[in-house]
Structure formats: structure tokens, C-alpha cells
Amino acid sequence: MRSVKLPxxxxxxxxxxxxxAQAAGVKLPASPNCEINKGSCSQIAGGAAxxxxxxxxxxxVMQELTFTVTVKGKKDYDRLMxxxxxxxxxxxxxxxxxLKTGPGRYTGKGIIPRCHSGKKLWAAxxxxxxxxxxxxxxxxxxx
Amino acid sequence: MSNIESTYLLMFVSGFFGGFGHCIGMCGxxxxxxxxxxxxxRFLPHLFYNLGRITTYTFVGGLLGLxxxxxxxxxxxxxxxxxxxxxIGVAMMVMGLLVGGWLPLPAGRTGCGWxxxxxxxxxxxxxGGVGGFFPIGLILGLIPCxxxxxAFIAAAGAGVKASSRLQGFMQGSAMLLCFGLGTxxxxxxxxxxxxxxxxxARLKLYRLSSLAMIVAGGIFFxxxxx
Numbered sequence: 001m002r003s004v005k006l007p008x009x010x011x012x013x014x015x016x017x018x019x020x021a022q023a024a025g026v027k028l029p030a031s032p033n034c035e036i037n038k039g040s041c042s043q044i045a046g047g048a049a050x051x052x053x054x055x056x057x058x059x060x061v062m063q064e065l066t067f068t069v070t071v072k073g074k075k076d077y078d079r080l081m082x083x084x085x086x087x088x089x090x091x092x093x094x095x096x097x098x099l100k101t102g103p104g105r106y107t108g109k110g111i112i113p114r115c116h117s118g119k120k121l122w123a124a125x126x127x128x129x130x131x132x133x134x135x136x137x138x139x140x141x142x143x
Numbered sequence: 144m145s146n147i148e149s150t151y152l153l154m155f156v157s158g159f160f161g162g163f164g165h166c167i168g169m170c171g172x173x174x175x176x177x178x179x180x181x182x183x184x185r186f187l188p189h190l191f192y193n194l195g196r197i198t199t200y201t202f203v204g205g206l207l208g209l210x211x212x213x214x215x216x217x218x219x220x221x222x223x224x225x226x227x228x229x230x231i232g233v234a235m236m237v238m239g240l241l242v243g244g245w246l247p248l249p250a251g252r253t254g255c256g257w258x259x260x261x262x263x264x265x266x267x268x269x270x271g272g273v274g275g276f277f278p279i280g281l282i283l284g285l286i287p288c289x290x291x292x293x294a295f296i297a298a299a300g301a302g303v304k305a306s307s308r309l310q311g312f313m314q315g316s317a318m319l320l321c322f323g324l325g326t327x328x329x330x331x332x333x334x335x336x337x338x339x340x341x342x343x344a345r346l347k348l349y350r351l352s353s354l355a356m357i358v359a360g361g362i363f364f365x366x367x368x369x
Contacts, residue, residue, distance in 0.1 A: 090165050092157045092293035113292030116366040
């Protein structure tokens with residue numbers, strides 16, 4: 001029995017590695033695709049032009065941020081959900097509810113927590129309610 | 144299942160899966176360090192350690208639910224958390240030097256410089272028996288952790304939506320209790336396995352584990368000060 005304990009420990013760590021990565025879901029960019037600290041970012045996906053802006057700038061961890069998403073080319077929704085995910089590490093679910101504040105415009109508040117690994121690449125993943133489109137905006141935050 | 148009940152379940156599940164990845168990766172060195180000093184006791188020290196840690200999470204969750212403000216509660220204690228992490232890093236490096244035999248163990252509590260610090264670390268580690276791991280868990284539950292911050296953010300959000308401060312406190316506490324309970328299995332398993340390593344293997348591993356402890360302590364210290 002004792003002889004299996006060390007290999008078991010090794011297996012435990014190896015088995016844990018996939019869970020230490022980001023939570024399962026949309027494939028996240030490995031590098032930034034959005035310079036959020038310089039302005040808003042836009043992508044076209046699923047027949048819609050989606051833009052994201054975050055205030056205040058620079059976008060820092062551990063402070064309340066306002067996320068504004070505009071969607072053109074799709075019908076208006078009552079709300080959108082935005083998932084904040086660290087690229088490469090499972091930080092738990094962090095969802096921001098964006099309420100409609102104008103035609104095709106949605107706003108909500110959220111916080112990006114500090115990770116003491118020093119990693120700064122985060123992704124804001126916007127899910128359009130038709131569930132066929134998830135749009136990741138990957139950007140570096142400041143500490 | 145009601146909305147709040149599904150939130151509790153989500154917190155538990157996120158803690159459970161995060162525990163086997165995030166917690167083992169980030170806090171595994173701390174758990175391993177005190178597991179190697181449990182004197183062969185396999186489960187109770189780790190149970191008390193995790194109970195202490197979960198108690199801290201529950202209390203902080205209650206505070207966040209009561210106030211509805213993540214920044215209002217966490218910001219004032221962030222500096223303390225960083226100092227705590229730096230102190231733990233130093234303690235781990237000293238413990239690694241002691242365990243590896245690179246720092247001589249003082250005969251009593253006399254000595255100077257590193258010997259006095261090593262003596263203090265050893266005294267704290269040995270004091271209180273199994274129950275002593277509960278206050279250790281209480282304190283180490285305050286180590287800054289991004290994944291627990293995410294859970295705290297959720298508790299603060301529940302406080303904003305609650306109909307009263309009491310409801311916010313109860314919901315915030317319950318959310319972090321569920322999250323903490325979810326993280327426990329991974330750390331209990333890790334700690335129990337390390338503690339149950341036989342004496343012969345433990346002697347062989349001491350040099351290796353002490354090196355790992357020194358490196359991990361250095362990383363903790365660097366993260367705290369950078």
C-alpha cells in the first residue's frame with residue numbers, strides 16, 4: 001500500500017493540471033486581441049458587429065469596472081452576459097450582467113480579481129443569447 | 144431548485160474543481176510543508192487546518208454580504224494579506240533550510256538571527272498539537288488568492304441584491320461556506336497522502352522536499368513584494 005502513495009501523489013498532480021487551466025468553454029486567445037487600455041475593441045462574429053469598452057482606464061484589477069457592449073446587426077436583447085476569465089488559469093465563475101441601456105447598448109459593472117501568479121491576460125467573453133455566438137476579447141490588465 | 148440554492152451549488156462545484164487545480168497548484172507547497180511536519184498524523188491536522196481556513200472564508204463572505212462592497216472590505220486588508228504572504232514565504236524558506244539540514248536546529252530558543260527565526264518557526268509548528276492546525280488555517284485563510292477573490296466578489300454581489308443586511312450576511316456566509324467546503328477535498332487528499340508517506344521515503348525525500356519548500360517560499364515572498 002505504501003508503495004503506491006508516491007505515484008498516487010504524482011497522479012493527483014497530473015490529474016489536477018487540466019483543472020488548473022481556464023474553465024471549459026470557448027477557446028480563448030493565447031495573446032491579447034484587444035488593446036482595451038487604448039480604447040474600445042470591436043469584432044465581427046455570428047453576423048453581428050460587437051464592441052467592448054471598459055472604464056475607467058487603465059483597466060486595473062481589484063476595482064469596480066464598467067463594461068459597455070454594443071451589438072449591431074442583431075435584434076436587441078433585454079440583457080447580455082459577460083464572463084470574465086483568466087487565460088490559462090481557472091479563477092472560478094465571474095459573470096457580469098449587462099442590462100440594456102440603449103438601442104444595441106448594454107452596460108454592467110464587475111471586478112477583475114488580482115492573481116498572485118502575476119498573470120495579467122484576461123478575457124471578457126460575451127455570449128449572445130442565441131447561444132451560437134461567444135465572442136472573446138482578450139486583454140492585459142494592470143496591477 | 145431556487146436561484147440561491149443553485150448559487151450555493153455553483154459555489155461548491157467551482158471550489159471543488161478549482162481545488163484540484165488552482166488550490167493544489169498555488170497552495171500545495173504550504174499544505175505539503177505542514178504535512179511533512181505532522182508527525183505521521185494523517186488526517187486530523189489537515190481537517191483542522193481546512194476547518195480554520197473555511198471559517199475565515201465564511202466570516203469574510205458574511206462581511207461582504209453584509210456590506211455589499213468587495214472593495215470596501217478587501218481593499219483595507221490587501222496590504223495585510225501581502226505582508227502575511229511574505230511572512231509565510233520567509234517561514235517556508237527557513238523551514239526548508241532547517242529540514243534540509245542547511246540551517247542547524249538550535250538546542251533551545253536561544254541563538255541569533257536565522258537560528259532564532261528557525262526556533263520560532265519550529266515552536267509554532269509544534270505547538271498546540273492537532274488542534275493547533277485550526278488557528279493556522281484561520282490565519283492562512285487570509286492569504287491573497289485570486290480564486291477566492293472571485294468567490295468574494297459573488298458574495299458582495301449577493302449582498303447588493305439582498306433585501307436586508309442580515310440576509311446579505313447570511314447569504315454571503317453561506318456562499319463562502321459552500322465554496323470553502325468545495326475546495327477542501329483536494330487539500331485534504333493532498334495533505335493526507337503527504338502525511339502518510341512512510342519514514343524511509345520521508346527521509347529520502349527530505350532534501351528534495353526541503354529544496355522545493357525553499358523555492359516555493361521564495362516564490363511566495365516574491366509575489367508578495369512585487
